[in-house]
Amino acid sequence: MAKASKTFSCTSCGASFNKWSGRCDGCGEWNTIVEDGGLSSGPPSRSLGNKRGASLILTDLSTEEAPPPRSQSGISELDRVLGGGLVPASATLVGGDPGIGKSTLLLQAAAHFARSGLKTIYVSGEEASAQVRMRAQRLGLQDAPVKLAAETNLRDILTTLEAEKPELAIIDSIQTMWADNVEAAPGSVSQVRAAAHELTTFAKRRGVSVFLVGHVTKDGQIAGPRVVEHMVDTVLYFEGERGHQFRILRSVKNRFGPADEIGVFEMTGSGLAEVKNPSALFLSERGEPSAGSVVFAGIEGTRPVLVELQALVAPSPHSQARRTVVGWDGGRLAMILAVLEARCGIPFAGLDVYLNVAGGMKISEPAADLAVAAALLSAREDVALPANTVVFGEISLSGALRPAAQTENRLKEAQKLGFTSAIAPKGSKAGGSAGMKLQPMADLSDVVGGIFGAG
Ligand code: TYD
Numbered sequence: 001m002a003k004a005s006k007t008f009s010c011t012s013c014g015a016s017f018n019k020w021s022g023r024c025d026g027c028g029e030w031n032t033i034v035e036d037g038g039l040s041s042g043p044p045s046r047s048l049g050n051k052r053g054a055s056l057i058l059t060d061l062s063t064e065e066a067p068p069p070r071s072q073s074g075i076s077e078l079d080r081v082l083g084g085g086l087v088p089a090s091a092t093l094v095g096g097d098p099g100i101g102k103s104t105l106l107l108q109a110a111a112h113f114a115r116s117g118l119k120t121i122y123v124s125g126e127e128a129s130a131q132v133r134m135r136a137q138r139l140g141l142q143d144a145p146v147k148l149a150a151e152t153n154l155r156d157i158l159t160t161l162e163a164e165k166p167e168l169a170i171i172d173s174i175q176t177m178w179a180d181n182v183e184a185a186p187g188s189v190s191q192v193r194a195a196a197h198e199l200t201t202f203a204k205r206r207g208v209s210v211f212l213v214g215h216v217t218k219d220g221q222i223a224g225p226r227v228v229e230h231m232v233d234t235v236l237y238f239e240g241e242r243g244h245q246f247r248i249l250r251s252v253k254n255r256f257g258p259a260d261e262i263g264v265f266e267m268t269g270s271g272l273a274e275v276k277n278p279s280a281l282f283l284s285e286r287g288e289p290s291a292g293s294v295v296f297a298g299i300e301g302t303r304p305v306l307v308e309l310q311a312l313v314a315p316s317p318h319s320q321a322r323r324t325v326v327g328w329d330g331g332r333l334a335m336i337l338a339v340l341e342a343r344c345g346i347p348f349a350g351l352d353v354y355l356n357v358a359g360g361m362k363i364s365e366p367a368a369d370l371a372v373a374a375a376l377l378s379a380r381e382d383v384a385l386p387a388n389t390v391v392f393g394e395i396s397l398s399g400a401l402r403p404a405a406q407t408e409n410r411l412k413e414a415q416k417l418g419f420t421s422a423i424a425p426k427g428s429k430a431g432g433s434a435g436m437k438l439q440p441m442a443d444l445s446d447v448v449g450g451i452f453g454a455g
């Protein structure tokens with residue numbers, strides 16, 4: 001008999017290895033590799049052999065099938081992020097930092113779906129039923145027809161779901177679930193993987209929509225939600241800064257709708273409230289025009305969103321100047337600084353650079369390049385942009401500016417919020433936003449000279 005060899009997995013991304021190492025080759029995290037508990041996590045030792053299987057029934061691509069009837073929760077920010085409502089028999093992962101509001105969101109969603117007629121079961125592995133009931137009371141949802149259980153034993157949960165035949169089951173959280181056929185502690189990679197696999201196959205087989213809550217973990221002791229991302233249909237992350245009341249639900253994968261869609265919520269004393277006009281909210285803390293502050297007209301998913309970027313540029317007391325970014329990509333900031341220096345003659349050597357996206361928002365669009373460059377220039381030259389101006393556009397390594405997608409939507413949103421002018425790449429099509437004055441720029445050096453009088 002072959003010797004049972006040990007296998008190891010990364011608790012952050014789930015990659016498998018046959019030996020331990022300090023750093024995961026898959027995701028680059030440190031100290032996340034742990035030995036797998038239980039047997040049979042490696043490849044099977046025998047081949048399938050000669051025994052014949054059953055024949056599959058093959059179909060044509062053109063098979064006519066109506067799109068699945070989606071259920072609406074009535075929380076429109078959630079329904080939109082799901083791609084237009086909940087798809088039957090789908091598996092959705094809701095990831096996020098502990099304490100960010102996942103349980104609150106899903107209890108509210110459960111109550112809304114249940115009130116709209118969906119048979120709903122909420123299983124909490126983290127809190128006692130009494131605690132969940134107390135939260136429901138605080139949220140004013142105590143009379144919603146949601147069935148509740150506090151349990152972590154997966155076998156018992158599946159048996160109950162099979163008997164009760166709900167249309168929606170919420171499992172809070174996947175890290176507390178425990179499958180008795182896997183010899184490993186709850187929260188380990190093998191347990192989380194096994195539990196997620198059982199629950200997603202159950203969802204498909206029995207036609208139950210399942211939500212799995214997954215905590216993002218900072219240390220390597222507990223497997224993070226990335227371990228199950230590939231098993232589910234939809235992956236949503238609930239983001240936000242603890243100090244801010246804004247919460248953003250972002251779809252990073254969706255087999256039934258667009259990815260990168262966001263829903264914006266506000267955490268209040270009585271639960272999460274929808275934010276129908278996120279731009280107004282993100283700009284609400286903006287004061288008088290000041291150097292370093294620039295409004296970026298962005299697109300998140302299918303929706304335009306205006307956010308304020310704040311930059312601070314100051315002489316550095318350190319031998320190596322600092323570059324600190326919150327809400328944007330640090331590598332992209334380095335690129336913009338290099339383009340400003342190499343193509344426009346604006347050096348940042350010896351200067352500390354801080355960039356912050358206001359309101360705890362995270363941006364990943366390349367169209368933010370020009371807004372970032374404008375914020376950096378504004379801070380460095382101590383020149384404030386007029387309060388009525390928004391900025392957007394992509395910067396290439398040559399310093400040339402490229403028009404951004406959906407220019408018209410960006411301008412319309414800006415106009416709606418009282419802006420009258422936009423600094424944007426030459427060639428941007430303004431379309432029907434008549435009230436907006438477009439200041440077209442072909443190159444980053446035009447912005448440097450034309451707007452900030454530098455270079
Ligand atoms: P919770 O949903 O328990 O977070 P998670 O499940 O992601 O760990 O939310 C926890 C925080 O939300 C907690 O610090 C209290 C706050 N909160 C409110 O501000 N208002 C509310 O109505 C509720 C229920 C929670």
Ligand code: MG
Nearest residue numbers: 102103126172
């Ligand atoms: Mg929770």
